[in-house]
Amino acid sequence: MRNLLVHYGTPLGAVTAADSVSFSLRAGERLGVVGESGSGKSTLALAILRMIKPPGRIDAGEVWLDGVNLLALSDEAMRQVRLARIALIPQGSMNSLNPVMRIKDQIADALRDHGLAPSRRQVEERVRELLESVGLRPEVADMFPHELSGGMKQRACIAIAISLRPRVIIADEPTSALDVVVQKQVMETLARVQKDLGASVILVGHDMGLMAQFVDRLGVMYAGRLIEVSPVRDIFTQPLHPYTEMLIASLPSLEQKGTFRGIPGLIPLLRDLPPGCAFHPRCPHAVDRCRAEEPRLREIRPAGWAACHLR
Amino acid sequence: MSTLLEARRVTKIFGGGLFDRTSTLALDDFSLAIDGDRPSITAVVGESGSGKTTLSRLLLGLTAPTEGRVRYEGRDLQAMSRAEWRAFRRDVQVIFQDPYEVYNPFYRVDHVLATPVAKFRLASSRAAARGLIEDVLRAVGLRPEETLGRFPHQLSGGQRQRVMVARALLLKPRVILADEPVSMVDASLRATILASLRRMNAELGISILYITHDLTTAYQISDNIVVLYRGSVAEAGDVELVVKQPRHPYTQLLLSSIPQASAARTWMTDNAMASAAVYDAAGAGCKFAARCPSVASRCREAAPPLFQTDRHRAVSCYLHQDAPSLAPEAMVSAFALPSVTRGRRS
Numbered sequence: 001m002r003n004l005l006v007h008y009g010t011p012l013g014a015v016t017a018a019d020s021v022s023f024s025l026r027a028g029e030r031l032g033v034v035g036e037s038g039s040g041k042s043t044l045a046l047a048i049l050r051m052i053k054p055p056g057r058i059d060a061g062e063v064w065l066d067g068v069n070l071l072a073l074s075d076e077a078m079r080q081v082r083l084a085r086i087a088l089i090p091q092g093s094m095n096s097l098n099p100v101m102r103i104k105d106q107i108a109d110a111l112r113d114h115g116l117a118p119s120r121r122q123v124e125e126r127v128r129e130l131l132e133s134v135g136l137r138p139e140v141a142d143m144f145p146h147e148l149s150g151g152m153k154q155r156a157c158i159a160i161a162i163s164l165r166p167r168v169i170i171a172d173e174p175t176s177a178l179d180v181v182v183q184k185q186v187m188e189t190l191a192r193v194q195k196d197l198g199a200s201v202i203l204v205g206h207d208m209g210l211m212a213q214f215v216d217r218l219g220v221m222y223a224g225r226l227i228e229v230s231p232v233r234d235i236f237t238q239p240l241h242p243y244t245e246m247l248i249a250s251l252p253s254l255e256q257k258g259t260f261r262g263i264p265g266l267i268p269l270l271r272d273l274p275p276g277c278a279f280h281p282r283c284p285h286a287v288d289r290c291r292a293e294e295p296r297l298r299e300i301r302p303a304g305w306a307a308c309h310l311r
Numbered sequence: 312m313s314t315l316l317e318a319r320r321v322t323k324i325f326g327g328g329l330f331d332r333t334s335t336l337a338l339d340d341f342s343l344a345i346d347g348d349r350p351s352i353t354a355v356v357g358e359s360g361s362g363k364t365t366l367s368r369l370l371l372g373l374t375a376p377t378e379g380r381v382r383y384e385g386r387d388l389q390a391m392s393r394a395e396w397r398a399f400r401r402d403v404q405v406i407f408q409d410p411y412e413v414y415n416p417f418y419r420v421d422h423v424l425a426t427p428v429a430k431f432r433l434a435s436s437r438a439a440a441r442g443l444i445e446d447v448l449r450a451v452g453l454r455p456e457e458t459l460g461r462f463p464h465q466l467s468g469g470q471r472q473r474v475m476v477a478r479a480l481l482l483k484p485r486v487i488l489a490d491e492p493v494s495m496v497d498a499s500l501r502a503t504i505l506a507s508l509r510r511m512n513a514e515l516g517i518s519i520l521y522i523t524h525d526l527t528t529a530y531q532i533s534d535n536i537v538v539l540y541r542g543s544v545a546e547a548g549d550v551e552l553v554v555k556q557p558r559h560p561y562t563q564l565l566l567s568s569i570p571q572a573s574a575a576r577t578w579m580t581d582n583a584m585a586s587a588a589v590y591d592a593a594g595a596g597c598k599f600a601a602r603c604p605s606v607a608s609r610c611r612e613a614a615p616p617l618f619q620t621d622r623h624r625a626v627s628c629y630l631h632q633d634a635p636s637l638a639p640e641a642m643v644s645a646f647a648l649p650s651v652t653r654g655r656r657s
């Protein structure tokens with residue numbers, strides 16, 4: 001992704017939900033995107049698939065997949081890319097399953113849509129395979145969503161997402177409504193299907209623990225900007241951006257009591273961002289330059305990128 | 312110990328009677344006491360549907376128990392006079408999971424804050440009232456000028472939740488019951504709100520019942536913890552003991568399922584085929600038997616009582632049957648274990 005720019009029109013004026021966002025994703029890699037609510041994580045995920053709906057609009061940028069710029073494709077060509085090459089497990093997707101359709105029909109829809117598995121027998125075969133690959137019993141095929149637990153619904157969504165063997169799986173908060181025990185099962189399922197497909201994963205969320213344990217590299221968003229991208233281990237040992245550093249210090253742990261603290265100040269309003277670095281009003285290290293000039297994302301150390309003047 | 316708020320052998324069944332198969336046993340012979348002499352923070356943790364909100368509604372007198380009693384200062388909530396009820400409603404404040412239903416959509420949020428100020432005469436003038444309200448809003452990280460004057464739907468879920476924390480602060484109550492107070496709030500702010508709960512406990516002497524599905528924050532702020540599993544206590548006691556050396560198989564499963572926010576990666580295993588949680592109909596035995604790796608035949612015959620494995624901990628599991636068992640009426644004191652970690656706070 002290069003220099004993505006997304007606006008949402010609102011009665012109070014345009015909101016920039018993604019501003020010059022750039023990153024790369026390697027084959028087989030797991031990339032995480034974290035940020036507080038409203039920081040633009042879902043916007044970024046949806047933009048990759050060109051699924052930003054009005055009043056939102058992609059105003060600039062490029063999204064390259066295997067040498068093709070998705071933002072330049074025709075609508076029909078883009079439709080073929082979705083699911084077949086990049087699959088999205090949308091935020092709250094377990095509640096977006098069609099309540100009056102059996103699970104197998106929801107999976108079959110995806111297959112038929114792309115002209116795969118044309119015969120009824122092939123469809124049934126593939127549905128069974130897919131359910132098995134996400135650890136669901138074959139009987140689930142004939143069930144309706146309300147007959148499934150949250151974790152089972154989320155697995156069904158993963159089954160739909162991988163039905164066309166995509167190269168990239170984008171999962172937007174796939175487990176935020178689940179209990180930890182079930183969350184772990186779902187993430188293990190996702191990891192396994194990813195490995196089987198050799199796909200890359202973009203995991204969007206705000207649970208730093210989940211990121212720490214699941215992704216290889218982590219991007220941190222703040223106010224519509226990507227302010228750090230580093231290997232996940234480095235983020236937890238030597239974060240580059242002051243916001244990342246404070247975010248990590250705010251995390252409660254099970255190791256030691258009484259060690260976490262909040263970040264003073266408030267998240268800025270996207271339609272009324274402070275000049276310079278959007279984080280400067282809350283940053284303990286801010287200098288004059290931070291108040292005047294917006295820092296660009298730069299490579300500070302090998303594979304470690306941050307947008308901060310002091311680095 | 313003098314007991315301030317207490318649930319004694321409380322059972323709550325929704326829909327139908329005890330033997331109706333369509334009914335839900337939300338809370339099953341549950342006991343808990345909050346000590347009036349030593350303000351503490353007690354966490355109640357459990358997965359979705361384990362009975363946490365049912366417990367908070369019972370403790371607030373918003374629902375009547377099917378069996379058992381809830382008492383405040385020795386008085387049964389169901390039998391209070393109007394004056395006692397009024398005092399109770401001031402002394403025991405609540406912060407709910409989904410604060411939206413607490414708001415009247417036609418009133419500005421100011422109303423939510425101004426009502427208790429007027430009702431309990433907390434300020435002597437309009438200006439003093441306004442000052443008080445602005446103070447508590449800032450204390451929870453809200454800008455008064457951006458919050459006051461708005462309607463509930465114009466605030467985010469996290470903002471509405473913080474208004475409720477502010478409202479609870481306003482009344483300086485003796486007990487705050489916080490049901491998932493930070494579940495809709497971002498990480499950086501969660502720490503701020505939890506720290507303010509802890510300050511209320513340490514500085515204002517308010518006892519806090521922190522109800523959550525998040526063991527990590529429960530560990531961070533509480534002295535004592537109760538782990539609920541499908542309406543029953545799996546394990547309860549000093550939080551340090553329960554979290555650092557969990558003894559119930561369910562507590563152990565919970566703890567090992569939490570992804571830790573650290574550079575060490577130990578969480579993922581290759582055992583992805585473990586099928587989604589099985590919920591069998593509650594039989595006679597241990598409710599955890601269907602998911603328990605240590606299940607034995609006797610676990611399916613009768614529900615295990617609480618065994619007091621340590622001075623400050625009780626575990627409901629036959630693996631600990633060598634420890635003395637606690638009679639149900641002793642449960643109350645077992646949960647209100649005096650904290651061994653008191654005084655650690657500034």
Ligand SMILES: Nc1ncnc2c1ncn2[C@@H]1O[C@H](COP(=O)(O)OP(=O)(O)OP(=O)(O)O)[C@@H](O)[C@H]1O
Pocket residue numbers: 008009010015017035036037038039040041042043044054055056091206270
């Ligand atoms: N349809 C829309 N109309 C107007 N503004 C929108 C719309 N969708 C998103 N926004 C705004 O764009 C910004 C980014 O939203 P986005 O959904 O990408 O955030 P997020 O990081 O995914 O948040 P969350 O963690 O809450 O899911 C927010 O400030 C949001 O208010």
Ligand SMILES: Nc1ncnc2c1ncn2[C@@H]1O[C@H](COP(=O)(O)OP(=O)(O)OP(=O)(O)O)[C@@H](O)[C@H]1O
Pocket residue numbers: 325326335336337357358359360361362363364365366408524
């Ligand atoms: N008013 C009601 N009528 C019928 N059943 C109810 C009612 N309230 C709760 N229940 C049931 O009682 C059980 C416990 O519910 P409760 O809301 O106390 O769980 P919880 O631990 O708060 O869950 P969550 O973490 O999802 O908030 C559930 O099975 C629920 O479906």
Ligand code: SF4
Pocket residue numbers: 559560561597598599600601603604605606607610615627628629630
């Ligand atoms: S009583 Fe039996 S089934 Fe229940 S937790 Fe203990 S060992 Fe497992």
Ligand SMILES: [Mg+2]
Pocket residue numbers: 041042043091172
């Ligand atoms: Mg989102």
Ligand SMILES: [Mg+2]
Pocket residue numbers: 363364365408490
């Ligand atoms: Mg609840």
